[in-house]
Amino acid sequence: MHELSIAESVVQIASRHANGRRVTKVWLKVGHLRQVVPSALGFGFELVAEGTPVEGAELELENVPAAGLCSNCGAKSQLGNFPLKCGACGGFDLELLSGEELFVESLELEEV
Amino acid sequence: MHRTAVKKVVLEGVLDANEALAQANREKFDQAGNYVINLMSSPGAGKTALLERTLERVRGRLRLGVLEGDVQTTLDADRLARFHIPLVQVNTESGFGGECHLDANMVRSGLGELPLSDIDVLVIENVGNLVCPAEFRVGEDTRVMVYSVTEGEEKPLKYPLMFRSADLVLVNKIDLLEHLDFDLELFIANLEAVNPGVSRMLVSARTGRGVDEWCSWMERRKPT
Ligand SMILES: [Zn+2]
Numbered sequence: 001m002h003e004l005s006i007a008e009s010v011v012q013i014a015s016r017h018a019n020g021r022r023v024t025k026v027w028l029k030v031g032h033l034r035q036v037v038p039s040a041l042g043f044g045f046e047l048v049a050e051g052t053p054v055e056g057a058e059l060e061l062e063n064v065p066a067a068g069l070c071s072n073c074g075a076k077s078q079l080g081n082f083p084l085k086c087g088a089c090g091g092f093d094l095e096l097l098s099g100e101e102l103f104v105e106s107l108e109l110e111e112v
Numbered sequence: 113m114h115r116t117a118v119k120k121v122v123l124e125g126v127l128d129a130n131e132a133l134a135q136a137n138r139e140k141f142d143q144a145g146n147y148v149i150n151l152m153s154s155p156g157a158g159k160t161a162l163l164e165r166t167l168e169r170v171r172g173r174l175r176l177g178v179l180e181g182d183v184q185t186t187l188d189a190d191r192l193a194r195f196h197i198p199l200v201q202v203n204t205e206s207g208f209g210g211e212c213h214l215d216a217n218m219v220r221s222g223l224g225e226l227p228l229s230d231i232d233v234l235v236i237e238n239v240g241n242l243v244c245p246a247e248f249r250v251g252e253d254t255r256v257m258v259y260s261v262t263e264g265e266e267k268p269l270k271y272p273l274m275f276r277s278a279d280l281v282l283v284n285k286i287d288l289l290e291h292l293d294f295d296l297e298l299f300i301a302n303l304e305a306v307n308p309g310v311s312r313m314l315v316s317a318r319t320g321r322g323v324d325e326w327c328s329w330m331e332r333r334k335p336t
Binding site (some may be wrong): 002005006009012013014017024028033035036082083084092093098102103104105106107108109110111112 | 116117118119120121122123124125126127128129130170212213215235244247248268269272296305306308
């Protein structure tokens with residue numbers, strides 16, 4: 001599942017930035033449109049982190065809602081499920097403003 | 113021992129490492145003059161059969177190469193071997209959790225086996241999966257999706273990430289339409305809802321319908 005691949009990459013990023021320190025918490029931003037299943041990601045994260053400096057770290061997901069700018073009426077609106085449509089006029093021609101994020105925002109590192 | 117915690121801001125994209133490798137692949141393809149297709153589908157949509165029909169038709173007109181990502185067996189690659197084209201299979205089981213898609217690094221590992229300068233169009237046959245391949249660019253020019261009418265009308269709404277990332281959808285097994293309870297118009301409407309204006313062709317690997325159109329589409333993209 002793609003949650004496992006994502007978890008693998010998150011652990012790699014965190015390990016690299018940790019520079020030998022222990023990672024105790026990872027903040028991850030996840031756009032709504034990424035369709036990440038939090039429980040699957042949490043499970044994968046725990047599994048992949050085993051034996052790395054990230055082992056036992058808490059994973060905090062911050063969900064970023066999808067938002068779009070309508071080319072038809074110019075309204076900005078929050079987008080729900082597919083089909084994505086403008087909340088004001090119902091138009092489908094949207095410029096995505098957010099919702100596709102997928103990045104490690106920050107880490108909590110243990111200093112000895 | 114006194115322990116303190118510090119917070120470090122990272123702001124690193126989860127897919128950044130893959131993107132960098134995809135870019136490196138891209139540069140190799142550009143140097144060799146390849147047009148690269150990332151061919152995606154769910155399992156059993158008929159990608160390999162469609163490739164067989166394609167290879168029969170473009171022989172002598174287009175130098176096609178195939179990089180095959182397959183999970184279980186070498187069966188798919190065996191089916192294509194009789195065409196004597198540049199062909200390499202990449203084992204996707206090596207990476208933990210990596211068996212469900214090809215990523216840029218797996219593709220890179222296969223490129224050494226391919227004579228890129230003798231290839232016009234390189235088809236990267238991704239692993240049959242409707243979720244994971246959508247996330248991982250491999251250095252392709254375009255993404256083509258093979259969809260079988262046996263999969264029902266609702267899949268675009270269930271797997272929008274994949275359907276949104278496709279540049280062309282080949283609606284395969286169209287010969288089965290009369291035997292199935294498949295509403296083509298509803299499927300197209302669902303596809304349009306997640307990927308407005310996406311190109312599509314109706315094809316059948318069994319009868320050959322639409323295969324010429326698909327081959328012409330590829331030939332028009334052959335780098336000159
Ligand atoms: Zn609008």
